[in-house]
Amino acid sequence: MRSAASPSRFEELSLLIAGRLGLHFPAARLRTMENALGEAARIAGHGTTTAFLDALLRPSPPDELFDALVRELTVGETYFFREPAVFAAIREQFLPEWSRRWAHRMALPRFWSAGCCSGEEAFTLAIALERVGFPAPERAEILASDLNPHFLRLAREGIYRPWSFRGAPDWLRAGYFRAVDGERLEVRGDIRRAVRFQRLNLAGSGFPATDNGTAHVDLILCRNVLMYFTPERLARTAARLADCLNEGGWLVVGAAETGHIEVPGLAPARFGDLTVFVKGGARTRSKPPVAPSARVVDPAAIVAPAPMTLPSRTLPVPPLPENPPPSIDEVRRLASAGERVAALALCDRLLRGDRINTIAHFLRATILLEQGNSAEAEAALRRALYLEPDFVAALLILGQTARAAGRAAVADRHLRTTLRLVSALDPQAVLPETDGMTAGRMAETLALLVADRPVHSRRSAPVATAA
Ligand SMILES: C[S@@+](CC[C@H](N)C(=O)[O-])C[C@H]1O[C@@H](n2cnc3c(N)ncnc32)[C@H](O)[C@@H]1O
Known part of the structure; x- marks a missing residue:
């Protein structure tokens, strides 16, 4: 996706957001910030993202502009009796x-x-x-x-x-x-x-x-x-x-x-x-x-x-243990050996030391799903996607989980987004965390799943008609 403003303007905005709201938008999350900015510009009635960005970066921007941005930047994931x-x-x-x-x-x-x-x-x-x-x-x-x-x-x-x-x-x-x-x-x-x-x-x-x-x-x-x-x-x-x-x-x-x-x-x-x-x-x-x-x-x-x-x-109370942080490979090893409880504990420990480890959030979700805890699994998947919005495997599982729970509209939305993402990739590209599945193969499978309505790829012709 092309940025609507130069990276330095976004860096400026990222600093402003960090200073004013505390929220962290490093370079890896530029896309998320850009999407939020576009949506906030629309809500605030600004013509373009660039005009909105300019208004925000002026000295003392009006609170309403920030409110529109806050609404898009904050994550509203919560539920009763969480944890x-x-x-x-x-x-x-x-x-x-x-x-x-x-x-x-x-x-x-x-x-x-x-x-x-x-x-x-x-x-x-x-x-x-x-x-x-x-x-x-x-x-x-x-x-x-x-x-x-x-x-x-x-x-x-x-x-x-x-x-x-x-x-x-x-x-x-x-x-x-x-x-x-x-x-x-x-x-x-x-x-x-x-x-x-x-x-x-x-x-x-x-x-x-x-x-x-x-x-x-x-x-x-x-x-x-x-x-x-x-x-x-x-x-x-x-x-x-x-x-x-x-x-x-x-x-x-x-x-x-x-x-x-x-x-x-x-x-x-x-x-x-x-x-x-x-x-x-x-x-x-x-x-x-x-x-x-x-x-x-x-x-x-x-x-x-x-x-x-x-x-x-x-x-x-005993002091907290000072073990070295576990590696993602250790978590994987335990999970694939069926040691779910130990894998989950290790994964949680890893995340305590590295809360923005997208793969750890993803692995945690897969373990929780195997344990039948789909609510926490979905929360973990959303966390992974918040950190990496293009994480195809996480989006796919989120869609499948919604489908399994009978939430057809949500499932459809996630699967269509997944299809759009993979359709924009090189068909030979291997998708991370999918056991070697290529983007092309995934697009074919998804096109069958969401074939009832057309989905348009960013790069190519509509793919949903493959069925
Ligand atoms: C993921 S929710 C957590 C909700 C609840 N505490 C829970 O654990 O279920 C994060 C919340 O933090 C709020 N938030 C983010 N930045 C904030 C800030 N600078 N000051 C106050 N609240 C903030 C968001 O608006 C959002 O409602």
């Missing part, structure tokens, strides 16, 4: 210890979903807390923030499609949502009122601050947000988040982000495969790990009401 081990740890480790402190405190416990997207994470927190006797806003404060105003609008609306419930237990829909039409579900009124949504840029300096509720927080969920930041901004934001915490408070980041949190004053504490960061000195752990190695935890088992137990004794 259930986090909510298990909150229930079984955090709350028993903290409920004792709250008993002697005037202020309500304060929770913050930082980078909440369309609200699924914050509402999960509200539901998990309500089920163990901490309903907000009566007994807890829940703040949720995001940069993207469009996501915040969706969050405040609280109406969700089935895709937001992938992997969630049935009781969640039945107990906390009501149908608004044939497909969409609206979150219960008290749960919606439990969360206060606000706009906040995590790359900015607006926190901690008492007026927006980001000071004296007890637990922060900032998951799958910092992985999109430049390394410098990641470090700076993590340090600011630490400043927002009360002593002993928790910072919980995404699995791929834990390896990147190095903040003086934040100590890692491990609960099985889950690592959280605790403000203050040596950590204690009240119970055995909540999630045995690489086990997928059933959300239903986690948030069912259970009596609160106080820790009977404390154990020092």
Whole structure:
């Protein structure tokens, strides 16, 4: 694809985005940024990408232009009870210890979903807390923030499609949502009122601050947000988040982000495969790990009401192992030997040290699919595609997964995009991660799959008529 502006202008924009939004767009992701810019230009009513880029690069560009860009640049991947081990740890480790402190405190416990997207994470927190006797806003404060105003609008609306419930237990829909039409579900009124949504840029300096509720927080969920930041901004934001915490408070980041949190004053504490960061000195752990190695935890088992137990004794948390980072070949070897649990654990470790390793995200997805965890597998594939939008094998599997789940329209969209990509390649080119399949062969196969409507190749004549 030809760039609409010279690379140096894009480099300038990449720096501006990194400075203002924290988001990392190195040379390898230029195409993604360019596509986002084109779409944002259209939304903002600018004639061309170049005119839009010029307007953005002028001193003090209007906020509306940036908002249009933010909408296209931010990744809205989220769902209810994502990574259930986090909510298990909150229930079984955090709350028993903290409920004792709250008993002697005037202020309500304060929770913050930082980078909440369309609200699924914050509402999960509200539901998990309500089920163990901490309903907000009566007994807890829940703040949720995001940069993207469009996501915040969706969050405040609280109406969700089935895709937001992938992997969630049935009781969640039945107990906390009501149908608004044939497909969409609206979150219960008290749960919606439990969360206060606000706009906040995590790359900015607006926190901690008492007026927006980001000071004296007890637990922060900032998951799958910092992985999109430049390394410098990641470090700076993590340090600011630490400043927002009360002593002993928790910072919980995404699995791929834990390896990147190095903040003086934040100590890692491990609960099985889950690592959280605790403000203050040596950590204690009240119970055995909540999630045995690489086990997928059933959300239903986690948030069912259970009596609160106080820790009977404390154990020092072992330090994080300092093994050398694993290689992608080791992951492959274990996966092809059928050692899925070990392969997944190794892959996760690799990603903790190298969160933008596209192949590792892809391999992780294939292992998760073999384990039957298609929700996490799709999330991993999207991550791979976010990093490398032309990754044919990832797009293909995403399409196949959607097709297997009966989401025909989504499957069709992914498969058609895959077909467009491979049709633009040399037919003899071997596609990475496809066991040696060539672009030509893949195009033929895909043309058969999506043959009901014509698909146009970028380079050549329509190929969908091959059937
Ligand atoms: C992949 S979603 C994660 C949602 C949720 N935390 C989860 O793990 O399911 C990333 C979110 O981070 C938000 N985000 C990205 N950059 C941000 C920034 N500079 N400040 C605040 N939020 C930001 C995006 O708008 C998006 O909603």
